[in-house]
Amino acid sequence: MLCQRRTQVVLALCLLLLLWQSFRAPPDGPGGPFRLVLRARCPGTNSSAWFSARYDPAVEPLLLGRAPELPAEVVQWWLRLQGPSRGVQLQPIIQQLFSVFPAPTGSAWDPSGCRTCAVVGNSGQLQGSGHGPRIDAHDWVLRMNRAKVTGFELDVGRRTTHHFMYPESAVNLAPGTHLVLVPFKPLGLQWVASAFSTGELTRTYMRVKRFVRADRDKVLILSPAFLKYIHDSWTQRHGRYPSTGFTALLFALHTCQRVSVFGFGADSEGNWHHYWEKNRWPGAFRRTRVHDAEVEFSLIERLAAEGRILFYK
Structure with a gap:
């Protein structure tokens, strides 16, 4: 016995x-x-007419160094984002860029398997959420702009695999993290090349970091065609161009099999602010001159309703 x-x-x-x-x-x-x-399964999801009209799997998110292949309408739209082009020549900028960084020859990820990705926004609603362990459980953790981790780990997690930024929101990154440049203007390409080489570019419309500490071999640069695709097909030309957060979310939809979204939208009291700030001006971030937060938030809710993402409010 x-x-x-x-x-x-x-x-x-x-x-x-x-x-x-x-x-x-x-x-x-x-x-x-x-x-x-996360040992998540990746069952096939039936595409609705709404989703199929917007999602184009053929769109390449990354700039691959083949500037002549960018459609003329993409180049024209993109150059206008910076204002008067003042004779900007795109080809020399691309050549300079890929003299500093190795030009990728294809997608920077393996599409096989079931990659789980957490897109972590900077909304004040993350305060007190306790989502940190859930966020860290994903294969990839995407953050953006000046997102802070230290001191907020319980709510926002510890890990970062991809950090999306542009010159004016640049921060130093820990070793092993991908810097994903969102080039809202050609000057962004010139800045990232300078920030990893000469440090000569120190100002855009404001002072920017002269150098950035990050792994040179992990720098990824989004294609202007990808930004225009989001602007045309998803936000449908609301705002001048999509926000960094919504751009990161669409990047995840194109590279991950399961996408979880955290930290987007207003907090529990209806205020819009960043989780690391004191919220003195409720609603200050609801409307900007370039993005339409309400349109983007409605798209996130629709993606969640269709089962394309898991949206943690």
């Missing part, structure tokens, strides 16, 4: 060990051996 009980205990312990192993990351995986990972 005693032997039977011992056998049952041993079997129970083995079962618990197997369950634990099934939730652990590989020993050499991101976050070390004790990071829990």
Whole structure:
């Protein structure tokens, strides 16, 4: 009888060990051996007419160094974002850019498997959410602009794999993190090349970082064609161009099989602000001169309703 009980205990312990192993990351995986990972399945999702009219899987998110292949209408739209072009020549800018960084020859990701991605916005609604462990459980964690992690780990997580920024929102990054440049204007391409080489460009419409600490071999640059695709097909020309956060979300839709979205929209009291700030001016970030926050938020809600993303409010 005693032997039977011992056998049952041993079997129970083995079962618990197997369950634990099934939730652990590989020993050499991101976050070390004790990071829990999402073992999510990736079932096929039927496309609605609404989604199919907007989502184009053929659109390449990254700039691949082939400037002549950018359609003329993309170049014209993009150059106008900076104001008067003043004779800007795109080809020399691209050549300079890929003399500093290796030009990617194709997609920077393996589409196989079931990649889980967390897009972490900067909304004040993250305060007190406790979403940190859930965010860190994803394969990729996407953040943007001046997002802070230190001191907010319980609510926003610790990990960052991709950090989206533009010259005026640039921050230094930890080793191993991808810097994803959102080039809202050609000057952004010139800045990122300068920030990793000569440091000669220190001002756009405001002072910008002369140098950025980040891994040069992990720099990714979004294509102007991808930005125009979001502007035309998704926000449907509301605002001058899409926000960094919504751009990161669309990047995730094109590169990840399961997308979770955190930290977008107003907080529980209806105020719009960043989670690391004191909220003195409720609603200050609802409307800007370039983005339409309400249109973008309605798209996020529709994507969640259609099962394309998991939206944590």
